[in-house]
Amino acid sequence: MANSALDFSAFSPSALSAEETQLIEASVAQFGAPLLLLDCDVVRQQYRALAAALPNVTLHFALKPLPHEAVVRTLLAEGASFDLATSGEVDLVASQGVPADKTIHTHPIKRDSDIRDALAYGCTVFVVDNLNELEKFIPYKDEVELLVRLSFRNAEAFADLSKKFGCSPELAITIITKAKQLGIRIKGLSFHVGSQTSSPQKYVDAILACKIVMEQVVALGLPALSTLDIGGGFPVSYAKQVTPIDEFCAPINTALASLPETVQVLAEPGRFIVAPAVMSVVSVMGQAEREGKIWYYLDDGIYGSFSGLMFDEANYPIVTVNQDTLCYPSVLAGPTCDSIDVVAEHIMLPKLTNGDLIVARMMGAYTSATATDFNFFKRAQTVILNEVCIAEQKLG
Template sequence: MALSTQLKDYTIKLPAAAVAANQSECFAYAQPTNQEIEQLAAQFGAPLMVLDCEAIRRQYHALKNALPGVALHFALKPLPHAAVVRTLLAEGASFDLATSGEIDLVASEGVPSERTIHSHPIKRDSDIRDALAYGCTVFVVDNINELEKFIAYKDQAEILVRLSFRNKDAFADLSKKFGCSQEMAIEIITYAQQLGIRIKGLSFHVGSQTASPTKYVDAINTCAKVIAQVSELGLPALSTLDIGGGFPVPYSADVLPIDVFCAPINVALAQLPETMQILAEPGRFIVASCVTSVASVMGQAEREGKTWYYLDDGIYGSFSGLMFDEAAYPIDSAKQDGMRFDSVLAGPTCDSIDVVSESIMLPKLNNGDLIISRMMGAYTLATATDFNFFKRAEVVVLNEQVHSQVLTG
């Protein structure tokens, strides 16, 4: 069994993982069995984050099949891990970057720069220079101040203008912080022509964990109007539309199968000029199901009629998404037998807000027993801290070295 201990990550190959369905029948993902998890915990200790690359492949191709002709640029921020980059690179994916650190990661894994875009709407001059030095030449802006930063780089860079589409129903309404109006987009594009800066196209992001494809359809239709208006004004034709990410995954509620979800999006995209290049920036959809968290019980206490189990991972660690991401991870104990009782799961730190679940039905557990949480790939490892000097969970990578045919189209 070959192990790679770089950065305290372990890469191993286990027997084929079981395939289980989540709450939605349309969303099946590979996951290690409880027995395999117990073996990993015995070998490496806890807390662990078990990253299964086969789940990444499955999700990438599910979305690619649902959006034929759309170039998928994986957004690194939910899970910026080298094994994720290597896996997606082997499958033919492109990448969406937002920081110089993310540039360093993809560059270190041999990602060709032409398969990247830089989508952060607000950048320092050093960020632009770092991206250009790597060879990434497509950037996003949403205001005049940002556009003017590219005067010095007008011979190297191409720009996507990001529009805003508010979405109060999304986990994160990204248009609250980024994006411009349809009218401002025209103003930016017109001013760019005067400055000699090349505008490649438009972009938008309807918000994380968007429940309805209607949000995408409305945004695409609005962008089509902007594209037509640009042509009517005699400005250089736009060639690209980036429809962002936000494709939903089922944590505790049903979501539409991804092919059903994307069907109206494809209809809307078909109304655009045939020469239009379409990009997307999926993040959570690709990686949410690929990580299983493994924590162990450090201690326990009886409080107000409930047993509190104190884990070696918590809100300041892998469960950080419970605070700001509204994710409801499927959580259970490895122990399955016995009567269940209303219990509390708390994290290890000395902060009183470090509680993973105030009410969860669990069998009677002993110190050292394991708690297993699924769907932990997005905004968990990426946002964990070392608060109180509790170390972050180590990563075990499964099924990375699986030869897969690269799909195109």
């Protein structure tokens, strides 16, 4: 891990600017390649944009897409809360001084040790989506508050997270009723409409369905629910533009306004906060001509920072430091000895030489987090930019 005071937060998403090229070349000269350039100022901008778009929602950053200490510190300074799913994530936020009352634990399926680790830290809000999971909390019923996660399928999402987790409204009522019998407090409901959701209507439909469940709970004489967690999934632009976040959230806010004023609303943004905050910088290790295309072999690939191409279906915008306008059919391959390690098979690139640099944008989510050391190629080093806010630097 390294630090730099250089900034790329204002760069365009297309060709590299002179300042951007200077940053990239200076970073490679100092640290070598491959690199991941993590700009904390972009993290701030994304958090503030979503907070403004959802003004009455408490944002719990989901650590999963980029569990990095600098991200945690930056968001904690912004007043963010955090969404945890594992004991390792508990350890991370604890090590960075995050107060436990600013966290929730949202993995629907937990080992007893996971529950105990979170409680030892001080996190007391957990998620369940079945009766088996509910019963795990009997020994801790005086310490915990639970959210019941509902399932709302979404075939349009990058990852339909309701395929694996969540229950029907009918089962939610059963769980809440059983919890009352067991003396376990149900705090509210939660859902996740899926990663990189393209339509806000998915949230609207889920919010209104949860409202009906909340009304049914009251009608049955069960304790009223005080919390709704609307999950994450807010979209960002990769190869194509998505709806601006303020427009995207407008119908969500309208739906939330229909809930009782006593209901506290939470969200679990992950990708939206960190995806635009990281650029990948790789270098050409070698090249060969195969079937009319030039193959460029890079020092990072599918088993490393570009793991999202396999697990996440993201389409990262790729540019070259060499900005010649004459381009040729090319292939970008990763460094390992596995034939599936190909970053891009159909891409037009200028003629490159060994050592030339290639940049991929939007590399903050599900990249370094899912990278491996396969074939003993080391993972890309992360260079932290602007951990101290630029505005604070200017004031100083």
